[in-house]
Amino acid sequence: MIYPLIKGLATTLRHCVSKPITLQYPEEKRQVYPRFRGHPELQVDEDGRLKCVACTLCMTVCPSRAITKITPAEGPNHEKYPAEFVIDLTRCIFCGFCQEACPKAAIALNNKYELAQYDKRVLIYDLEKLRAKS
Amino acid sequence: MINLTIDGKALQVKKGKTILEAALANGIHIPHLCYHPAIKAIGSCRICVVEVKPGPPRPQPACTTTVAEGMEVITQSERLQDLRRELVKFILVNHPLDCPWCDKAGECLLQDLTHELGIDVVDYEAVKVPPHIDYESRLIERYATRCVTCGRCVRVCRDRVGASAINFESRGYFTELGCGHVPLECEFCGTCIDICPVGALINKLFKYTARSWELTKTKTVCPYCGGGCNYEVHTKNGHIHRVRSQGSLLLCGRGRFGFGVLEAPERLHQPLIKKDGQLVAATWDEALDYAARGLKEVIDNAGPDALYGIGSPRATNEASFLFQKLIRAGLGHNNLDSPARYNFARALAGIAAVFGEAQVSGVALGSVKKGVYQSPWEVQEEAKGSGFPFVLGNAHHLSHADVILIVGADVTPEMPTYGWRIMDALKNENFRLVVANPRKTKFDRYANLNLRYQPGSERLLLIGLMEAVLEAQPGYSPHLEAEGFEDFKKTLLKTSLSKVAKQAGVKDADLRQAGKLLAQAQAPAIIFGHDLMAQEQGQDNVIAVADLFLLIGQPCNKGSALYPIAEKNNTRGVCDVGVMPNYLPGYQSLAEGGGAFAKLWGKPVSDKPGVTLEEMLDQLENNEPEAPRALYLLGGDLVRLLPNRQRTERLLQKVRFMVVQDAFLTDTARLADVVLPVAIHAELDGTYTSTDGRLGCLQAALSPNGTRPDWQIITELSQRLGYPMKYGSAPAIFAEMVQLMPIWAGIKEGHRWPHKKISVSLNGKFVPFSTEISIPGEGKYTLIVGKTLAHSGSYTTHAHGPQTIMPGAELKINPADAQALKVNEGEPVKISSTQGEITVPIAVTVEIPRGVVFLADHFSDTPANLLTSNSNLCRVQLQKG
Ligand code: SF4
Ligand code: SF4
Ligand code: SF4
Ligand code: SF4
Numbered sequence A: 001m002i003y004p005l006i007k008g009l010a011t012t013l014r015h016c017v018s019k020p021i022t023l024q025y026p027e028e029k030r031q032v033y034p035r036f037r038g039h040p041e042l043q044v045d046e047d048g049r050l051k052c053v054a055c056t057l058c059m060t061v062c063p064s065r066a067i068t069k070i071t072p073a074e075g076p077n078h079e080k081y082p083a084e085f086v087i088d089l090t091r092c093i094f095c096g097f098c099q100e101a102c103p104k105a106a107i108a109l110n111n112k113y114e115l116a117q118y119d120k121r122v123l124i125y126d127l128e129k130l131r132a133k134s
Numbered sequence B: 001m002i003n004l005t006i007d008g009k010a011l012q013v014k015k016g017k018t019i020l021e022a023a024l025a026n027g028i029h030i031p032h033l034c035y036h037p038a039i040k041a042i043g044s045c046r047i048c049v050v051e052v053k054p055g056p057p058r059p060q061p062a063c064t065t066t067v068a069e070g071m072e073v074i075t076q077s078e079r080l081q082d083l084r085r086e087l088v089k090f091i092l093v094n095h096p097l098d099c100p101w102c103d104k105a106g107e108c109l110l111q112d113l114t115h116e117l118g119i120d121v122v123d124y125e126a127v128k129v130p131p132h133i134d135y136e137s138r139l140i141e142r143y144a145t146r147c148v149t150c151g152r153c154v155r156v157c158r159d160r161v162g163a164s165a166i167n168f169e170s171r172g173y174f175t176e177l178g179c180g181h182v183p184l185e186c187e188f189c190g191t192c193i194d195i196c197p198v199g200a201l202i203n204k205l206f207k208y209t210a211r212s213w214e215l216t217k218t219k220t221v222c223p224y225c226g227g228g229c230n231y232e233v234h235t236k237n238g239h240i241h242r243v244r245s246q247g248s249l250l251l252c253g254r255g256r257f258g259f260g261v262l263e264a265p266e267r268l269h270q271p272l273i274k275k276d277g278q279l280v281a282a283t284w285d286e287a288l289d290y291a292a293r294g295l296k297e298v299i300d301n302a303g304p305d306a307l308y309g310i311g312s313p314r315a316t317n318e319a320s321f322l323f324q325k326l327i328r329a330g331l332g333h334n335n336l337d338s339p340a341r342y343n344f345a346r347a348l349a350g351i352a353a354v355f356g357e358a359q360v361s362g363v364a365l366g367s368v369k370k371g372v373y374q375s376p377w378e379v380q381e382e383a384k385g386s387g388f389p390f391v392l393g394n395a396h397h398l399s400h401a402d403v404i405l406i407v408g409a410d411v412t413p414e415m416p417t418y419g420w421r422i423m424d425a426l427k428n429e430n431f432r433l434v435v436a437n438p439r440k441t442k443f444d445r446y447a448n449l450n451l452r453y454q455p456g457s458e459r460l461l462l463i464g465l466m467e468a469v470l471e472a473q474p475g476y477s478p479h480l481e482a483e484g485f486e487d488f489k490k491t492l493l494k495t496s497l498s499k500v501a502k503q504a505g506v507k508d509a510d511l512r513q514a515g516k517l518l519a520q521a522q523a524p525a526i527i528f529g530h531d532l533m534a535q536e537q538g539q540d541n542v543i544a545v546a547d548l549f550l551l552i553g554q555p556c557n558k559g560s561a562l563y564p565i566a567e568k569n570n571t572r573g574v575c576d577v578g579v580m581p582n583y584l585p586g587y588q589s590l591a592e593g594g595g596a597f598a599k600l601w602g603k604p605v606s607d608k609p610g611v612t613l614e615e616m617l618d619q620l621e622n623n624e625p626e627a628p629r630a631l632y633l634l635g636g637d638l639v640r641l642l643p644n645r646q647r648t649e650r651l652l653q654k655v656r657f658m659v660v661q662d663a664f665l666t667d668t669a670r671l672a673d674v675v676l677p678v679a680i681h682a683e684l685d686g687t688y689t690s691t692d693g694r695l696g697c698l699q700a701a702l703s704p705n706g707t708r709p710d711w712q713i714i715t716e717l718s719q720r721l722g723y724p725m726k727y728g729s730a731p732a733i734f735a736e737m738v739q740l741m742p743i744w745a746g747i748k749e750g751h752r753w754p755h756k757k758i759s760v761s762l763n764g765k766f767v768p769f770s771t772e773i774s775i776p777g778e779g780k781y782t783l784i785v786g787k788t789l790a791h792s793g794s795y796t797t798h799a800h801g802p803q804t805i806m807p808g809a810e811l812k813i814n815p816a817d818a819q820a821l822k823v824n825e826g827e828p829v830k831i832s833s834t835q836g837e838i839t840v841p842i843a844v845t846v847e848i849p850r851g852v853v854f855l856a857d858h859f860s861d862t863p864a865n866l867l868t869s870n871s872n873l874c875r876v877q878l879q880k881g
């Protein structure tokens, strides 16, 4: 009768002295593996130009219709580029299909995973917010 | 019928079909690339190879091998797929990886083939071909890099469009599509863009705006000419991005590139009413109340007759029908007409004079309820018809004619569809083409004989032709029952052939040869157009044409008919459904107004013919007491399009109250008291009737954006005028309309009236016409005001596409005349006539003979009709401007 009690107490005591498995979020952030699928972002080339050619394949493949707008335009050298690009992060399910579909490796999921906001509108990302900073 | 098996499936196929056609028609897929049903197969890509037994031991191209009795065809095998795979790899060696931004992606045959054949890598290498990309040409971009040299574009441009504007350059591996390393100068029909299996030809208006899979496709009808091409408008997010014709792919440039009219910034989206002499924006209710009040005041003071109605050849059949119902049943008179009075209505009247009024019997209201846009009248066994509508030709039969005489028409600009039919006719080696026009036109190059007569001398030419026919075969007599032939010969055909030839400015020998061709013809057809009808004596001109047809016509033979050109999309329909002062819908005489009409409308229709548009303007001119006090215009920019602009403007200003429905603030709308903005083609449901009487059905693809369909406005106004007409939709109006039009028996979408099962008995009488030739005004030059291929009426001047091709008016002039005036290409000249003067840059061309100049009437800043007086011809002076 007393034996199970001691056994339980021992477990409690063991955890009191061992390293905690929870994180003190948000003071502490979780480190994720490089292949973690976070927010989609638009990649830039060495010159800082967007790689995207506004082919809309990502928008077509996106299962949750998170990519809500890609407005194509023609640049001075007849290249096609997105004049507008909008992803609604509140809809994104981080599946990475867009990254897979993109013929130009122009969209990729980064390691960010935070989404809590007081105002959902903040999560509707336009071209500037989507541009990868690096 | 031929029996064969394809992949073990037993088939019966018409003789002469190819294996590919047989397979496709029976749902068997054979990969192919250079074949397209609209053009002749040439078997150049070899991707359609199949095994044929009995036959040579090597695979045969399915697109050029015709079926034979007992043939066994295998379309799928490892060997065949391997061959196809290698062939496509050869193409891919050099194909750029442009798919992400190539507009063709998603509907590209090369993508499909690569996918179907499972090609993942191309294990060949080859020298790179220089990347020639033509960004300069107007409306079309050419990417030689993407071209698979299938030759589809070259063939369609040469054989169907008849422009021969592009061809291959260089040889072998370096073969490249081009037109001499200069920007494209062609008809800009854009057919090559759509027939190209890949993205080598790109529509600049569509470029980068949408991907093929994002588009919503709505079938509707082109709103520009009487050709009535069916096409699809492709929209995305409520905007129109391109139009495409299925099947033959043929459209002209206005149709393909003119859709910008819909979203033109000048479009009206809000009604306007006149306040203190200014047109100001108003709400729909305000404007409709204001319009009704103004009209009512006139009606109360001066009687219902004082309101004159002018229909528009742009309006749908339904709107036009309601319009005439409002005037006839609501106001109780027949004072209405349309601008067709100045061209197509003359053709109808002229042909009616010779071949009689429309009669039809043996059609009965069916018991089974028909679908939307279908006539409830059924054609019975004993159905008979006679009169002028039965002389009007079926466009689909035009290519069966063995001689076509084109007189007073520049076919391609006025009616591209007829041009395509002539191209088809030319494939027949016994076919002969005679082109009579003062100007050199496109079909001169295909004609067996050109008759370049003096402007305005059509009737003399036609007399000459009739004499030449009689001379070619002494004792020649009409094939149809004809009255008055002997008298006609004695009076009109008495001048000697050489004399009329001289007066008309043509060679005797040419006339004689033309006469010979016409006399020998089994199925002669005559096409005539604006140049001939728009003259002051247009009606006499048409009578002369009809007389000639009475002499040589053999309407029992397919294709032998008269083909007048109805300028606008619904010119024919507006006349058909009764927007005419002398006919009820379906060309029924006003005396019929007591029968079915009275029953359905609750009161009989007045049998007093109304005045024509021409007569109405004369009444205004002479301040006659009967002159209208109010006008209700369903569109139709009279000021710009009728001859003698100043007079039209002055006369319209005399009218006390004017209501105009239009999509733009036209020169006429500016004079109105109320302007009501209307929805136009891709925003509308309804029907149009093409120039050959074929019914085309419109479907709305875009929101009307503040505007309203014509028919809705008419019902609103009718309620306010105390004659409520209530309809829920365009099909409801159509149903009432066809019920009243027995002559439209059997009509439905894509079918023409008169119905082919109605047996036709035609006879006619030779009607004399005046041989007086006079061109108004003074001056050294004869001005011809006409139409161009880039534009249709004034609408397309609001669209980016047509404006790129022709941004403004230009005076076409012979090089020698330009030199004498010391004016160079593109420099302005001042054109002055007795009516006014305008300054226009010149375009020097050998198309125009000396002493003649040509000006198009589409543009409002250089209004050609400022110069004319009562005809599309006038004499002018030119001066360096
Ligand atoms: S990750 Fe998935 S859900 Fe998110 S944008 Fe890409 S495709 Fe859409
Ligand atoms: S798939 Fe890639 S290139 Fe295409 S639109 Fe999306 S991000 Fe741009
Ligand atoms: S646009 Fe028409 S005329 Fe011009 S090259 Fe193409 S098919 Fe020929
Ligand atoms: S441009 Fe297009 S249609 Fe013309 S040859 Fe090349 S691939 Fe064929």
Ligand code: SF4
Binding pocket: B222, B223, B224, B225, B226, B227, B228, B229, B251, B252, B253, B254, B255, B256, B415, B416, B417, B792
């Ligand atoms: S304008 Fe005439 S020929 Fe051209 S696309 Fe329209 S209906 Fe066809």
Ligand code: FES
Binding pocket: B031, B032, B033, B034, B035, B042, B043, B044, B045, B046, B047, B048, B049, B061, B062, B063, B064
């Ligand atoms: S489709 Fe038959 S050879 Fe090209």
